[in-house]
Amino acid sequence: NAGVMQNPRHLVRRRGQEARLRCSPMKGHSHVYWYRQLPEEGLKFMVYLQKENIIDESGMPKERFSAEFPKEGPSILRIQQVVRGDSAAYFCASSTGQGGSPLHFGNGTRLTVT
Amino acid sequence: QKEVEQDPGPLSVPEGAIVSLNCTYSNSAFQYFMWYRQYSRKGPELLMYTYSSGNKEDGRFTAQVDKSSKYISLFIRDSQPSDSATYLCAMSSTQGGSEKLVFGKGTKLTVNP
Numbered sequence: 001n002a003g004v005m006q007n008p009r010h011l012v013r014r015r016g017q018e019a020r021l022r023c024s025p026m027k028g029h030s031h032v033y034w035y036r037q038l039p040e041e042g043l044k045f046m047v048y049l050q051k052e053n054i055i056d057e058s059g060m061p062k063e064r065f066s067a068e069f070p071k072e073g074p075s076i077l078r079i080q081q082v083v084r085g086d087s088a089a090y091f092c093a094s095s096t097g098q099g100g101s102p103l104h105f106g107n108g109t110r111l112t113v114t
Numbered sequence: 115q116k117e118v119e120q121d122p123g124p125l126s127v128p129e130g131a132i133v134s135l136n137c138t139y140s141n142s143a144f145q146y147f148m149w150y151r152q153y154s155r156k157g158p159e160l161l162m163y164t165y166s167s168g169n170k171e172d173g174r175f176t177a178q179v180d181k182s183s184k185y186i187s188l189f190i191r192d193s194q195p196s197d198s199a200t201y202l203c204a205m206s207s208t209q210g211g212s213e214k215l216v217f218g219k220g221t222k223l224t225v226n227p
Binding site for chain 2: 004006033035040041042043044045048056059091102103104105106107108110
């Protein structure tokens with residue numbers, strides 16, 4: 001399966017713990033995007049990365065959230081000191097980065113904060 | 115006014131019906147228009163992808179873009195129970211080099227056998 005791979009599929013954390021979500025893009029894709037989907041809400045852009053670079057993080061909360069896409073390995077979305085409001089589905093997408101190229105999504109990580 | 119408006123439904127139709135799904139938008143810079151299908155507990159799956167105005171057909175699916183009215187549509191012919199899902203419109207511009215998509219909230223469709 002050469003699609004976008006996300007893990008874990010489900011993640012349960014207690015308030016105050018850290019959550020790490022991983023994303024491996026499709027083969028041949030070098031651009032990664034993270035989106036968050038809250039219940040009854042649409043997908044909201046969080047951050048756009050290329051290898052070793054954050055291109056656009058305008059949708060990411062200023063505190064507790066960070067993202068990286070290292071030279072080797074998957075992209076990581078990290079949420080420190082999670083709160084109940086962080087409970088959501090987090091989706092990763094990838095593209096070739098060519099102008100207007102479509103985004104292909106993974107099946108998401110469902111984070112539950114207890 | 116939200117950048118992208120989409121009626122959340124729900125929409126329920128009998129098998130074989132023609133389904134019409136729509137979105138309106140306010141940002142005239144949008145040039146790329148997409149429709150995604152999302153099954154429960156799954157990620158969005160790209161269905162249709164169009165650039166600028168016009169029609170695009172793929173099997174039972176037709177996407178239309180009217181930039182003058184800031185209105186896009188997805189038509190599904192001969193709808194099947196397997197089409198039951200949430201349909202998300204999405205759009206982007208290439209300004210600034212970022213390709214972030216702006217999504218509608220999605221329309222939940224049920225096709226009844």
